Each structure stands twice: as structure tokens, then as C-alpha cells.
Amino acid sequence: MKPAGFLCKIDKLGRIVIPKPLRKKYDFDIDDTIELFTEPDGIVLKKYGMSCIFCSNSDNLTEFKGKTVCKDCLEQIKKSSD
Ligand SMILES: [Zn+2]
Structure with a gap:
């Protein structure tokens, strides 16, 4: 995985904010479902249903x-x- 150039902090409820430029780039919209994929060194976020x-x-x-x-x-x- 290559760095996207953004840093996010996890709040006390475990949430992070996905920076707007990344939401725009990957077409993440309000109420979209995001699927999480695990990698040995982290987590990958993908819009649900947009991959095989x-x-x-x-x-x-x-x-x-x-x-x-x-x-x-x-x-x-x-x-x-x-
Ligand atoms: Zn396939």
C-alpha cells in the first residue's frame, strides 16, 4: 500500500474522517457502504459492491x-x- 498523504485520528468512538479529496477520488458519498479489507500491515477501504x-x-x-x-x-x- 502506498501512503495517500493524509493523516487521520481515531476518535473515542473508533471513528475516522475520510478526507474529502479521497472521498471525491473514490466516489465515496454520504450513506455509501464501505467494505473493509485486511492486509498484513493495515486496512483497505473500498466502496461496497465495486469490486469482484x-x-x-x-x-x-x-x-x-x-x-x-x-x-x-x-x-x-x-x-x-x-
Ligand atoms: Zn474476480
Whole structure:
């Protein structure tokens, strides 16, 4: 992970404020659901539903049974069900 150039403090309720430039860059809006991903050295925030549920890829996304998946994983699903 590379630094985004912002520092945030955690308040007494465990909350942080995501700086406005980052909210704008990643299209985080009020009431959006953010999904947290764990990495060995920290946490990654992503807008929920904007990445493949299997590989976290955010390109070539499509819907499969109400879940967001990338076309590569969808191909693998199709192949494994034959
Ligand atoms: Zn995928």
C-alpha cells in the first residue's frame, strides 16, 4: 500500500474522517457502504459492491446472482459448473 498523504485520528468512538479529496477520488458519498479489507500491515477501504467478491478486481465487473464478480471469475464459475 502506498501512503495517500493524509493523516487521520481515531476518535473515542473508533471513528475516522475520510478526507474529502479521497472521498471525491473514490466516489465515496454520504450513506455509501464501505467494505473493509485486511492486509498484513493495515486496512483497505473500498466502496461496497465495486469490486469482484472473489478476487477484488475492479475491472470488467458484472452481476452474478446478485453479487458483483469480474468477467474472469465468471468464466471460471461457468467452466466449473460444466
Ligand atoms: Zn474476480
